[in-house]
Amino acid sequence: MPDVTSRLRAVSQPDESLAFNEMGDNQERLEDLRAGRIAAMDAQGIDVSVRALTPPGVQPLPPREALALSRAANDMAAAAVARHPTRFRSLSTLPMSSPKDVGGELERAAGMGHVGTMVYGRSGDLFLDDPVYDDFFSAASELGQPVFIHRQLPSTAVRDASYRGFHPMTDLALATFGWGWHLDAAIAVLRLMLRGTFDRHPDLQVVLGHWGEMLLFWLDRADSLPRMAGLERSISDYVRSNFYITTSGMLNPAFLQHVLSVTSVDRLIFSTDYPFQRPTREEIASFLNHFSSDAERKQFSSANAASLYGIAV
DSSP states (O other): OHHHHHHHHHSSSOOTTHHHHTSTTHHHHHHOOSHHHHHHHHHHTOSOEEEOOOTTOSTTSOHHHHHHHHHHHHHHHHHHHHHSTTTEEEEEEOOTTSHHHHHHHHHHHHHHTOOEEEEESEETTEETTSGGGHHHHHHHHHHTOOEEEEOOOOOHHHHHHHSOSSOHHHHHHHHTTTTHHHHHHHHHHHHHHHTTHHHHOTTOOEEESHHHHTGGGSHHHHTTHHHHHTOSSOHHHHHHHHEEEEOTTOOOHHHHHHHHHHSOGGGEEOOOOTTTOOOOHHHHHHHHTTSSSHHHHHIIIIIHHHHHHTOOO
């Protein structure tokens, strides 16, 4: 959304990951809510696309601006779905820098037909597990709105401590797609679990990209954390009952086999991370052959997402 991008670039410390949106033809593809996007879907064999505002969202903006631009983004996305109701669905954008307005905008967006929402693990100095957001999670649970927790650039302090000392572009790559994005999202999720979020809201459903943002590959160690926090459920238990895992275009059969060893096939969802990942129809078909049955392939490629998001198939 051009208005969001221009405002994000005007803040005192713009998010450097905006540069990835502008590489090649990414910006053009991100802003295309019409025929070009449908043509790309057709080329990959995708019938329905669940869309969301590209990172870093509106949470770096002051509360009033974040609310206004969230509403505008949600209106624009709803209009795109209305133009192409058989091809598009949308996740809402929320004004996370204005916690008091988050629940109201989530409810408004759900009423417009948004099938879930996408948020980030931190807004300024506020982690997603801060008590000010508990009403948001309560509303998401009650409204049946799945919450996609997207990865984001680590804080300046974390970047200074762990991700600097190389060429600036190497610094940025290390802090984003090479490592930092995914670790940041995994920590946000662990904090939610340790805060008891899923004990207070047992019906809350969360979606994670990139095969679970590292978390599912370290469960043997992470499972010891709840005991230290006085919780009865294990991290693995939360993963199996409250989380859906998407591929984000990383069609690696080794990842698939590991994830199936720690959660069930009914918790996996196909996704491409368009336009940043662009697997071909042939690559997608080849990956689907790694499932053991047609029933599992259908669950992964369409049925699980249809059930979670309430999409008629």
